[in-house]
Amino acid sequence: MTRPHLWIRAEARPTEQRVPIVPADAARLIADGFEVTVEESPTRVVPIEEYVAVGCRTAPAGSWENAPDGAVVVGIKELPDHPADLRHTHVFFAHAYKGQEGAEEVLERFRRGGGELLDVEYLTVGGKRVVAFGFWAGYVGAALAVLHARGLLTGPVEPMTRDALDARLRESTPGTPERALVIGSRGRSGTGATEALGVAGCAVTRWDRADTAELDRAAMLDHEILVNCVVSSGSDGQEPFVRPEDVDPPRRLRVVGDVTCDVTSAANLIPLNTAITTWDEPVRRFGTDEHPLDVIAIDNLPSLLPREASESFSAELTPLLPDLADRSGPWAASLEWFRRHVHDG
Numbered sequence: 001m002t003r004p005h006l007w008i009r010a011e012a013r014p015t016e017q018r019v020p021i022v023p024a025d026a027a028r029l030i031a032d033g034f035e036v037t038v039e040e041s042p043t044r045v046v047p048i049e050e051y052v053a054v055g056c057r058t059a060p061a062g063s064w065e066n067a068p069d070g071a072v073v074v075g076i077k078e079l080p081d082h083p084a085d086l087r088h089t090h091v092f093f094a095h096a097y098k099g100q101e102g103a104e105e106v107l108e109r110f111r112r113g114g115g116e117l118l119d120v121e122y123l124t125v126g127g128k129r130v131v132a133f134g135f136w137a138g139y140v141g142a143a144l145a146v147l148h149a150r151g152l153l154t155g156p157v158e159p160m161t162r163d164a165l166d167a168r169l170r171e172s173t174p175g176t177p178e179r180a181l182v183i184g185s186r187g188r189s190g191t192g193a194t195e196a197l198g199v200a201g202c203a204v205t206r207w208d209r210a211d212t213a214e215l216d217r218a219a220m221l222d223h224e225i226l227v228n229c230v231v232s233s234g235s236d237g238q239e240p241f242v243r244p245e246d247v248d249p250p251r252r253l254r255v256v257g258d259v260t261c262d263v264t265s266a267a268n269l270i271p272l273n274t275a276i277t278t279w280d281e282p283v284r285r286f287g288t289d290e291h292p293l294d295v296i297a298i299d300n301l302p303s304l305l306p307r308e309a310s311e312s313f314s315a316e317l318t319p320l321l322p323d324l325a326d327r328s329g330p331w332a333a334s335l336e337w338f339r340r341h342v343h344d345g
């Protein structure tokens with residue numbers, strides 16, 4: 001059976017340490033007949049030697065633009081701005097189908113180059129996503145919200161290990177646990193958020209779709225911490241959760257961890273905030289210093305636990321790769337999204 005040449009590119013963001021395929025899975029793919037090339041990267045959490053040891057070829061960072069025609073370029077986050085025309089098949093999170101900032105430019109680069117985007121977010125089976133960083137996104141998003149509520153998020157955030165994070169959460173548990181609400185609690189990130197809040201000793205309320213159909217705003221605002229983990233389409237008529245007018249008291253709410261992070265899209269359910277926050281400045285303050293309402297909206301949360309996130313992502317992606325050659329299974333679903341947006345968009 002045909003096996004495409006997989007080209008694992010270096011990430012463009014200098015802070016991105018994750019990798020979509022870890023060496024143990026690369027070894028499985030090579031045994032299954034794939035050729036795997038891995039670009040050198042100054043930031044990746046896994047040293048290149050571990051890939052060499054299992055039989056991967058290496059290439060300089062950014063050399064994917066000269067990769068052989070049939071190569072499938074695999075990454076996690078956005079492509080660099082060059083080259084202007086994209087001629088390969090790319091597998092990554094492009095965030096290009098919900099009217100996000102810069103989306104049209106990315107699609108135009110594919111149109112011009114004749115390439116193909118197989119967005120990981122749209123790899124689905126029976127309508128359900130099959131590869132996601134959700135669990136660790138929710139875990140870190142909730143953990144940062146708690147640390148901030150406890151006055152412990154005083155500077156930039158950096159990649160860490162789960163053990164170190166859990167220790168900080170456990171050591172800082174107050175006598176009276178904070179009331180924390182997870183919305184979208186049945187999903188992947190909602191499950192991760194709930195687990196982190198449990199480690200932190202919070203009193204957790206869990207809401208999913210049925211609980212927000214008629215939004216009880218007073219009940220929502222009666223939590224110190226809110227972690228938004230929903231997947232929203234923007235067309236389901238969901239009433240927004242935290243709006244600018246919700247800054248006005250009375251409210252117990254002090255910290256919103258917006259894991260969903262649809263901040264520039266029409267689907268944004270936290271319209272209080274319309275821009276991401278960063279590792280350097282993770283928190284944006286609304287309200288006053290006496291009565292703050294702070295939002296954390298970091299769009300690469302799982303990168304803060306790069307090893308755990310890479311291993312779980314790779315474990316989900318690897319079994320799908322044999323179907324990539326003929327674009328069957330979840331690849332067909334993602335390709336359909338691309339065709340619709342590139343040719344009809």
Ligand SMILES: NC(=O)c1ccc[n+]([C@@H]2O[C@H](COP(=O)([O-])OP(=O)(O)OC[C@H]3O[C@@H](n4cnc5c(N)ncnc54)[C@H](O)[C@@H]3O)[C@@H](O)[C@H]2O)c1
Binds near residue numbers: 184186190210298
């Ligand atoms: N910030 C980051 O770094 C980061 C990383 C990964 C994922 N994400 C984003 O997090 C979001 C959640 O991802 P996931 O993998 O957990 O999704 P998921 O599909 O596993 O879970 C989503 C949950 O939200 C629920 N939901 C949908 N609409 C709702 C509503 N109106 N009210 C209440 N609940 C509702 C669903 O029933 C489901 O349980 C996605 O938008 C994803 O893109 C962000």
